[in-house]
Amino acid sequence: MGFSKYFLSAIAGASVAYAACSNSQTQTVQNQGDADTVGSCPTFTGDVHINANAGPTLDFGKIAKITGKLSMDTDSQLTTLSLNSLTNLGSLSLTNLTKLATLQMPQLTTVGDMTLENLPILGGWDFGTNLQQAGDVNIENVQIADLGAIATAKKLNSVTLSNCQFLQNIHFSVSEIDSVDIGPNNVQQGQNVSFLQLATATTLTFRNSTIVNTPMLRNVSDTLSLIGNTFTSFGAQNLSWVGALVIASNPLVTNVSFPSLTNINGTHPTLDIQNNTDLTVIDGFPQLVDVANGDAIFAGNIKNLSLPKITNIAGALTVDTTVQSFDCDPIHALKDKQIAKGDVNCQNGDAAPIGSSGSSPTSGSGGAASSSKSAAPIELPSFLTTGLFAALLAFLA
Ligand SMILES: *[C@@H]1O[C@H](CO)[C@@H](O)[C@H](O)[C@H]1NC(C)=O
Ligand SMILES: *[C@@H]1O[C@H](CO)[C@@H](O)[C@H](O)[C@H]1NC(C)=O
Ligand SMILES: *[C@@H]1O[C@H](CO)[C@@H](O)[C@H](O)[C@H]1NC(C)=O
Ligand SMILES: *[C@@H]1O[C@H](CO)[C@@H](O)[C@H](O)[C@H]1NC(C)=O
Ligand SMILES: *[C@@H]1O[C@H](CO)[C@@H](O)[C@H](O)[C@H]1NC(C)=O
Ligand SMILES: *[C@@H]1O[C@H](CO)[C@@H](O)[C@H](O)[C@H]1NC(C)=O
Ligand SMILES: *[C@@H]1O[C@H](CO)[C@@H](O)[C@H](O)[C@H]1NC(C)=O
Ligand SMILES: *[C@@H]1O[C@H](CO)[C@@H](O)[C@H](O)[C@H]1NC(C)=O
Ligand SMILES: *[C@@H]1O[C@H](CO)[C@@H](O)[C@H](O)[C@H]1NC(C)=O
Secondary structure (H helix, E strand, O other), rough: HHHHHHHHHHHHHHHHHHOOOEEEEEEOOOOHHHHHHHHHHOOOEEEEOOOOOOOEEEEEEOOEEEEEEEEOOOOOHHHHHHHHOOEEEEEEEEEEEOOOOOOEEEOOOOOOOEEEEEEOOOOEEOOOOOOEEEEEEEEEEEEOOOOHHHHOOOEEEEEEOOOOOOOOEEEEEEEEEEEEOOOOOOOOOOOOOOOOOEEEEEEEEEEEEEEEEEEOOOEEEEEEEEEEEOEEEEEOOOEEEEEEEEEOOOOOOEEOOOOOEEEEEOOOOOHHHHHHOOOOOEEEOOOOOOOOOOEEEEEEEEEEEOOOOOOOOOOOEEEEOOOOOOOOOOHHHHHHHHOOOOOEEEEOOOOOOOOOOOOOOOOOOOOOEEEEEEOOOOOOOHHHHHHHHHHHHHHHH
């Protein structure tokens, strides 16, 4: 009968389309034919894995949604990957693809976690202008010079970014984020990092950057770390609360400024300022009241240290400076006044303070309040042997 024949073929057609548009296992794509099959679905339900045989180009046609993960992790001839109609993607993972040069997802609005790693010639990606949100974004060793829509997305769960040697401008638009870890990228030209809207975060780590700009930052509940940067100053005007603060090995910084910071209180609360060669005056904590449950460490070429409002340092307080004229008495007084609750150790004239090269990080700690001239071996800190000697030699020449 006509009707049942039509009905059966409609069911059969539907079930074929259904089978092609979902896969409870992983759908493998190894050629354009496979990409056409997946690409003919408006939505593909499941994961899609691109095989090493694929390429040199793959075009996923009109597909708009992939609910699962789109991944490729074995090197191949693939140079161009296009999903020109894709708006939603469960997650994306492209790793170790030495020939991939172009990635196109110009309609993307939402993506889960993104891992783009070891894509050494991927110089162009097109995530369009509509990307609103992504999950954990991990970008490492990619040739891009522009983050594109990833940077303008309003919602990102986290960002890890390093070793993209052409990347100079790293400007994100998020106002809140879980974690950020920016490592070295453009070692030659430097990198300008800004999170101009960012107000709250759990953990922020900025390393090896020429500029770091976070003007709206209010609250970092776990740790803010500034390590190995070459900026001359860092300020967080509005930051009032931080779980822990680490400022280490920033050789050119002369001014760190946290005018609103009142509390350091997190899961491992510490105020750790070490090995910043040019940071001789630490006066950027005018409102700091409290280092709750944790230690405070100041080490380097420190002439002046000022914490005018401090009422509580729950852990140990360590000051270790190369400057012989640094007065340790006010530091010891913090112990006498019961402000510093733990061990207090102040060393001045130390040739190699903790944190600088050639010293052990724990030397001289422990014990009750004590003051000592350096008992360290005769050893010039590296900034003397390099900077000053070079300057002297240049002067003599
Ligand atoms: C990528 O290659 C590196 C070494 O070249 C390897 O350690 C890593 O596991 C690879 N990643 C994946 C996802 O295959
Ligand atoms: C760094 O980026 C900010 C924000 O885009 C910009 O205003 C500033 O001019 C840049 N600075 C340098 C030195 O490139
Ligand atoms: C600090 O936050 C206020 C609003 O809360 C804002 O108006 C101001 O611009 C912020 N400070 C800086 C330096 O951006
Ligand atoms: C900072 O964030 C933590 C954790 O989200 C919260 O407990 C604390 O109240 C916040 N502090 C301020 C000043 O916003
Ligand atoms: C990053 O900074 C650290 C600390 O100054 C330094 O040891 C390291 O060599 C830098 N890395 C790069 C790639 O410049
Ligand atoms: C001290 O800082 C310099 C860069 O300023 C870095 O190369 C060195 O590794 C740092 N030392 C320690 C112990 O962190
Ligand atoms: C340090 O930076 C802050 C904020 O940028 C500024 O107000 C202050 O004057 C600077 N201090 C010095 C000694 O340059
Ligand atoms: C530190 O934070 C904990 C947990 O949020 C809170 O219970 C405690 O009162 C805070 N301590 C101080 C001194 O602010
Ligand atoms: C360091 O402190 C001393 C005494 O507290 C003060 O006279 C001097 O002006 C300060 N120096 C700097 C550079 O802040």
